Amino acid sequence: MIRFDNVSKVYARGHRPALDQVSVEVERGEFVFLVGASGSGKSTFLRLVHREERPTSGGVFVAGRDLSRISSWKVPQLRRQIGVVFQDFRLLGNKNVFDNVAIAMQVIGKPRHQVMSAVPETIEMVGLAGKEKRMPNELSGGEQQRVAIARAFVNRPAIILADEPTGNLDPTTSVGIMRLLERINRTGTTVAMATHDDEIVDQMRKRVIELVDGQVVRDQARGVYGARAEA
Amino acid sequence: MRLRFVLSQIGNGLRRNIAMAVSVVLVTFISLTFVGAAVMLQMQVDKAKDDWYDRVEVNVFLCPGGEPTQACPAGEVTEEQIAEIQSILESEALSDYVQNVYLESKSEAWASFQERFGDQEWAQRITEDQMQYSFRVKLVDPEQYQLIYDELSGRPGVQQVIDQRSILEPLFLVLNRATLISVGLAVLMTVTAVLLITTTIRLSAMSRRRETEIMRLVGASNFFIQLPFMLEGALAALTGAVLAVGGLWLGVHYIVEDWLAESVRFMPFVNTADVFTIAPVLVAIGIGLAVISSLVTLSRYTKV
Numbered sequence A: 001m002i003r004f005d006n007v008s009k010v011y012a013r014g015h016r017p018a019l020d021q022v023s024v025e026v027e028r029g030e031f032v033f034l035v036g037a038s039g040s041g042k043s044t045f046l047r048l049v050h051r052e053e054r055p056t057s058g059g060v061f062v063a064g065r066d067l068s069r070i071s072s073w074k075v076p077q078l079r080r081q082i083g084v085v086f087q088d089f090r091l092l093g094n095k096n097v098f099d100n101v102a103i104a105m106q107v108i109g110k111p112r113h114q115v116m117s118a119v120p121e122t123i124e125m126v127g128l129a130g131k132e133k134r135m136p137n138e139l140s141g142g143e144q145q146r147v148a149i150a151r152a153f154v155n156r157p158a159i160i161l162a163d164e165p166t167g168n169l170d171p172t173t174s175v176g177i178m179r180l181l182e183r184i185n186r187t188g189t190t191v192a193m194a195t196h197d198d199e200i201v202d203q204m205r206k207r208v209i210e211l212v213d214g215q216v217v218r219d220q221a222r223g224v225y226g227a228r229a230e231a
Numbered sequence B: 001m002r003l004r005f006v007l008s009q010i011g012n013g014l015r016r017n018i019a020m021a022v023s024v025v026l027v028t029f030i031s032l033t034f035v036g037a038a039v040m041l042q043m044q045v046d047k048a049k050d051d052w053y054d055r056v057e058v059n060v061f062l063c064p065g066g067e068p069t070q071a072c073p074a075g076e077v078t079e080e081q082i083a084e085i086q087s088i089l090e091s092e093a094l095s096d097y098v099q100n101v102y103l104e105s106k107s108e109a110w111a112s113f114q115e116r117f118g119d120q121e122w123a124q125r126i127t128e129d130q131m132q133y134s135f136r137v138k139l140v141d142p143e144q145y146q147l148i149y150d151e152l153s154g155r156p157g158v159q160q161v162i163d164q165r166s167i168l169e170p171l172f173l174v175l176n177r178a179t180l181i182s183v184g185l186a187v188l189m190t191v192t193a194v195l196l197i198t199t200t201i202r203l204s205a206m207s208r209r210r211e212t213e214i215m216r217l218v219g220a221s222n223f224f225i226q227l228p229f230m231l232e233g234a235l236a237a238l239t240g241a242v243l244a245v246g247g248l249w250l251g252v253h254y255i256v257e258d259w260l261a262e263s264v265r266f267m268p269f270v271n272t273a274d275v276f277t278i279a280p281v282l283v284a285i286g287i288g289l290a291v292i293s294s295l296v297t298l299s300r301y302t303k304v
Ligand SMILES: Nc1ncnc2c1ncn2[C@@H]1O[C@H](COP(=O)(O)OP(=O)(O)OP(=O)(O)O)[C@@H](O)[C@H]1O
Pocket: A011, A012, A017, A018, A036, A037, A038, A039, A040, A041, A042, A043, A044, A045, A194
């Protein structure tokens, strides 16, 4: 589903690369954690998959497409197959829960009847049934992140990219969010999540890819957060 | 769903930025009014010229009786001189340029003189004998006046050769100057309009950056992201253009049709039908300005 072939990313000429010769393959339906210190390149990895950035060298393949070969006007098509979730939720403060989720369908031209059925269904799935009319500032952090996940998932994408989705949440709320992502993963959606949260990684026992200074130093099935230190 | 979404985006955008939208409307209104005025003035010049040049003749005034003057040292023109001048005008050499030659006799001149000024006391004292003979020469091309002038002026019996075109020259001069001023103002105001539309769209795009960013993230196409901004600009410009057409209509209707055309009857004037002829051009210019400024601005602010 996602394949990196010797990918390097240098943001500014002369600086050390944010990603350095990374080769990784993530299968359809997998759940992977990206871990590593701040600045190790986790967000860069996710942005390359979403084609917000382009690699300096190497090949990025997503959902069977070579991202170096698709023209920029086809990038939106690619993004429709990928849902993204961020640490800061990125909701629209002037739109209610329903509209925040619906926007993902409206802007790609989904017909009204589909929006009217898929949006409430997804809001219910993330556990916010009955809160459709609430504004984001009337929700807790965990609830806001659920709205963001609903928006990312409402088009049933093949891939969900989550960049520290629990970074602003307390441990209990984080567990709820992880349950939700796990549920989404069980529907066959590939999930790639960057995180600093060792408890979560250790609990979930999913595949862990660890980056240090842009290089993959560990790629472990059913891994834990700090295995390298233990090893 | 998409249309409804775009419309609500536009509504939000305009509401949030109402002062800017109004200023775009006003500035396009003013700039297009000047563009329209310039076009109308040129139409007026063309219309008047067409009509006038169709009618103008060269007048060759022949020496009148009475005291000898510098042009007519020998007093009144003689029959032989008249015949000679006529033969020159009707000669083979001039036949390509002269369409028609008419000799106006003293009595005809007196009749038309009395018709024009007969109700005034001073005119009634003029006798037929004080009038003078003249040739009315209609040219194929009124611009060829110089030819007749060179041929006839200074010839014995000829008092003066007058090009009727010169009578309206000052008017055309004024109209052409007015056109130049309108074009100048139109250019200035159009530049202002472009700058203002650009600024407005940039502010609008920045104030909705979060929204456009989310739209990009969920896979909206560039066109779809830019469409509301473009339509906002186009809508404001369209309103300005419609106002400009309305303003021109009012001006032409009340100033030209109701007043000028009533009081100055020897010349045709532009009318409100002409305003509607140029209306689509004004609307197209307005929308074109808005769309081009938005494309240029947006390509920088809403990149994928
Ligand atoms: N847009 C950018 N321009 C220049 N350098 C950047 C840019 N984004 C990231 N970097 C650099 O690339 C390196 C990797 O950054 P990245 O954001 O991928 O790290 P990260 O692992 O996500 O860190 P964190 O855990 O703090 O989010 C860092 O050194 C960072 O300074």
